[in-house]
Structures are given as C-alpha cells and as structure tokens.
Amino acid sequence: MSGVNDIRSTFLDYFKSQGHEVVASSPLVPRNDPTLMFANSGMVQFKNVFTGQEKRPYSRATTAQKCVRAGGKHNDLDNVGYTARHHTFFEMLGNFSFGDYFKEQAIHHAWTLVTREFGLPKDKLLVTVYSEDDEAHGLWKKIAGLTDDKIIRIPTSANFWRMGDTGPCGPCSEIFYDHGDQIWGGPPGSPDEDGDRFIEIWNLVFMQYEEAAGGIRTDLPRPSIDTGMGLERIAAVLQGTHDNYNIDLFRALIGAIADLTSVDPDGPMKASHRVIADHLRCSAFLIADGVLPSNEGRGYVLRRIMRRGMRHAQLLGAREPLMYKLVPALTREMGRAYPELLRAEALITETLKLEETRFRTTLTRGLSLLDEAAKDLSAGQSLKGDVAFTLYDTYGFPLDLTQDALRSRDITVDVEGFDAAMQQQKAKARAAWAGSGEAATETLWFPLRDRLGATEFLGYDTESAEGVV
Ligand code: ATP
Ligand code: MG
Ligand code: MG
Ligand code: MG
Numbered sequence: 001m002s003g004v005n006d007i008r009s010t011f012l013d014y015f016k017s018q019g020h021e022v023v024a025s026s027p028l029v030p031r032n033d034p035t036l037m038f039a040n041s042g043m044v045q046f047k048n049v050f051t052g053q054e055k056r057p058y059s060r061a062t063t064a065q066k067c068v069r070a071g072g073k074h075n076d077l078d079n080v081g082y083t084a085r086h087h088t089f090f091e092m093l094g095n096f097s098f099g100d101y102f103k104e105q106a107i108h109h110a111w112t113l114v115t116r117e118f119g120l121p122k123d124k125l126l127v128t129v130y131s132e133d134d135e136a137h138g139l140w141k142k143i144a145g146l147t148d149d150k151i152i153r154i155p156t157s158a159n160f161w162r163m164g165d166t167g168p169c170g171p172c173s174e175i176f177y178d179h180g181d182q183i184w185g186g187p188p189g190s191p192d193e194d195g196d197r198f199i200e201i202w203n204l205v206f207m208q209y210e211e212a213a214g215g216i217r218t219d220l221p222r223p224s225i226d227t228g229m230g231l232e233r234i235a236a237v238l239q240g241t242h243d244n245y246n247i248d249l250f251r252a253l254i255g256a257i258a259d260l261t262s263v264d265p266d267g268p269m270k271a272s273h274r275v276i277a278d279h280l281r282c283s284a285f286l287i288a289d290g291v292l293p294s295n296e297g298r299g300y301v302l303r304r305i306m307r308r309g310m311r312h313a314q315l316l317g318a319r320e321p322l323m324y325k326l327v328p329a330l331t332r333e334m335g336r337a338y339p340e341l342l343r344a345e346a347l348i349t350e351t352l353k354l355e356e357t358r359f360r361t362t363l364t365r366g367l368s369l370l371d372e373a374a375k376d377l378s379a380g381q382s383l384k385g386d387v388a389f390t391l392y393d394t395y396g397f398p399l400d401l402t403q404d405a406l407r408s409r410d411i412t413v414d415v416e417g418f419d420a421a422m423q424q425q426k427a428k429a430r431a432a433w434a435g436s437g438e439a440a441t442e443t444l445w446f447p448l449r450d451r452l453g454a455t456e457f458l459g460y461d462t463e464s465a466e467g468v469v
Helices: 006-015 043-049 103-117 134-144 231-237 246-262 270-288 298-317 323-332 339-344 345-374 386-396 399-407 414-436 442-452
Strands: 058-067 089-097 125-131 152-153 158-161 168-179 196-213 215-228
Touching: 006 058, 006 089, 006 103, 006 152, 006 231, 043 058, 043 089, 043 168, 043 215, 058 152, 089 103, 089 231, 089 270, 103 134, 103 168, 103 196, 103 323, 125 134, 125 270, 125 323, 125 386, 134 152, 152 168, 158 196, 168 215, 168 231, 215 231, 231 246, 246 270, 246 323, 270 298, 270 323, 270 339, 270 345, 298 323, 323 339, 339 345, 345 399, 386 414, 414 442
Parallel strands: 125 152
Antiparallel strands: 058 089, 089 215, 125 168, 158 168, 168 196, 196 215
C-alpha cells in the first residue's frame, strides 16, 4: 500500500522526469492578491505567469499545493464530515504548461500517470469533457481508448474554467473513479452525481482562449495547461477505500483522537472524529502560514474552524482542551513534506491551547442555552435569529457553528433574524456614541467595548470583511 507521502513523490517525480520544474507550494495566504482569501488551487501562484505578466525560467512546472476551501467562492466547510471526499485543507497535485505543451500532451500525461504509474484499471475510470470540446473527446478516444459512454459531455459552466470576468479561460476535462455500486451516487452529469460512488480525482483545464470585456473570445497564441488532482482522493483510490478519511494520514490523526477520548472512531460519533482531524490540519497549516485567530477576515475563518472543531471535541466528551494535543500526530505525518509545520509547532500548539481554553467556558454555557432554545423544535423548523445572535455575541459561537450543531436534527437557523439582530446592535452602538458627541466609528467603539469586557465580540459579519472572489 502506498502512503500519502509516497503518492505525492510519485506524482512529482513523474512530471519531473517529463521536464517539469518541481516548484514548492506557495503559502496559504496569497501574496499580492487581496481578492483571494486563501490559495484554493495549484494555479494561484502562477496566475501572472499564465497571463504573461510574469516570466519564469521554466515553461513546465509541477507542484503539491496547500489549499484551503473554507471561505469565499470555494467553500467546502459544510461538506466536511458529510461527504467522503471534501476537506477544508487539502493538497492539490498539479502539472502546468505555460504556453508549452497543450491538450494532447496533457491528456497523455494524465492517462499515463493514472494507469501506468498508479496502475488504476481502465474500466474503473471515466472522464468528462465540455460539450463543445470535440477535440478533447477525440483525444480521450485516441489516447486512452475510452468508449463514448465513458466520455461524458457536460454542457454547463462546471466544465468551462475562467480566471475571472475577463482573461484566460477554456474547457475542462475531469477524470472520475468509479468506487462501485455498493456506494450511493450517479455518474457526472446525472441527478445523483453528488454521491460518493463516482469521485472526481483530477481536473484538467485547457486554457485556450482570452476573453475580453463583453464576452469576446479570441484564441490564445500559446495555450496553456493547468491541472489539479486531490492527493487525499487519489490516495483513497490507491489504498482501496472510497473514503478520504480512511487513508493512512487520516487514520493516524483519527487514531490519536480515539486514544485521547476513548471514543470509537467508526461508531456513531464518526463525523466528529473526522471534523476534528480535518479542522486540526487546516488550523495548523493556517497558523504556520501566519494566520492567527481574530474577529475578521482570514483570522475569523481560522477562529470559526477552530471553534467548530472544539465543539466536536466536546461532543466526544473532552472536558479539557484536546486539539492542541493532536499536533504531534500531525507533524509526524506531514512535517517532513511541510517543514513549516515543524518550525511553527510551538506556535500552533500554544494558539490552539489558548483558543480552546478561552472558548471552553462560553462553549459549555452556550451549548446549554442552545439545547434549551432548540429542545422543542423539530426537523424542518428553524432556531430564532435572536437566539443565534446571543450565542454569537455573548458566547462566541460563530453562526456556522450553531448551524452545524443543529444540522443533525435537520433544524436550520433564521439567518435573516440573525442579521437583523446584528444590525440592531450596531445601530444601538452608533446611537450611544452619537449621544456622546464623539465620532461614532466602530473602530473606536468596539475595542473599547472589548476592553471593558461587557461581552465577547466576535466579528462584524458572518462572512469575511475582505473582498473575497
Ligand atoms: P468536487 O466537484 O468534488 O467538489 P471540484 O470540481 O470542486 O471537486 P476542482 O476545483 O476541480 O474540484 O479541484 C481539483 C481537484 O482537487 C479535484 O479534482 C479534487 O480531486 C480535489 N479537491 C477539490 N476540492 C477538494 C476538497 N474540498 N477536499 C479534497 N480534495 C478536493
Ligand atoms: Mg467542489
Ligand atoms: Mg467538480
Ligand atoms: Mg473539478
């Protein structure tokens, strides 16, 4: 069985042998890109290379990129614990051509790697192409020998990639693995495609057009390639499981959680084990890249993830801080590939411990309030917005934590009511200042309020205050 660390190397070594420069992952906080909250794919660090604004000494590259999808356009936070294939933090393996090789070579490399290097059986694989992309359809037939029923034409934007409103764009082709009919889910393009039977392992983007304002497309003189394969997903396939959380890396993290809590990781509390393992990894990598918990922007995403993890630790019966004790298991698994984890180990541990310690008392009290307020609600009903706001404002419960807590009972939160309560409180705050004759700015008022410690304030908005794509 190949472990995650070997699979990562096999991928990078293959592309290295094919003339690609092995480039290190960029940090999770994108440099010079205030529009993007976190790196969420391998191409982020190469954006300006694709547009031609930046030149590199190589025209082919390969990476294992740290990605976070827990805010902004790509947000998989709510999928964690519920699907077998989503994480908030994951590694994306990719190969890139900057005006060098194009579609035929990209398909050739992908097929060779998947079927020869990784040895996957052809009959378990199927691909999608963009409906109008006859060229890709023909190439999959020629190179892989796939029959028409295994090359699914997708007419939607899901198979057409754009960098932004204008700029490079082009059709995509995705490779799926069929985990077999004992698992629920339909093939791509079918109504049940969100199930976990057919799992997308690799996405190839053929950047062949330049789109100008008004939707006018011209052919790029030197088209490019951008691909992304989820390391945890290909590891699942290679380790004979359909479930990312059963791969070696996650078994090790979940094993550490089970040791500390004595709760069966495969029993009814399975989802909590997964959420904790996932959120630990995400928090640790964010802290290692310089994000610290705060009440806005990136720091608030981190705080939400940490606190969400802490509630699940509480569900497993942890009566004292737990997540910080899992850091050694994480560094054991991932420290060699990502030495920044080792360098930041003390900071990660202290940050988790402090946040866990601070949140413990309000977490316990807030959960009792929530239980009380939701005890008479039944499936399909929603919790009052002002209760969710009190939990947020007084007990430090991010809105999504409250939503997550009610989800297993199929109860939602009245988000409009929550927003209204928030607005009302802001208005009150302003009025209070207007009366004093001072400039009624939140920048003045809120720190003061924090210092006086009336309540714990945790952010202006449920979403980031930053310009997220
Ligand atoms: P899905 O449709 O399954 O959500 P996606 O189409 O959103 O995946 P892409 O944006 O194409 O994903 O990213 C490239 C690859 O990265 C995917 O083919 C998949 O293998 C992996 N990937 C994407 N999102 C996640 C995630 N949240 N956790 C783990 N792997 C992921
Ligand atoms: Mg997705
Ligand atoms: Mg997809
Ligand atoms: Mg995709």
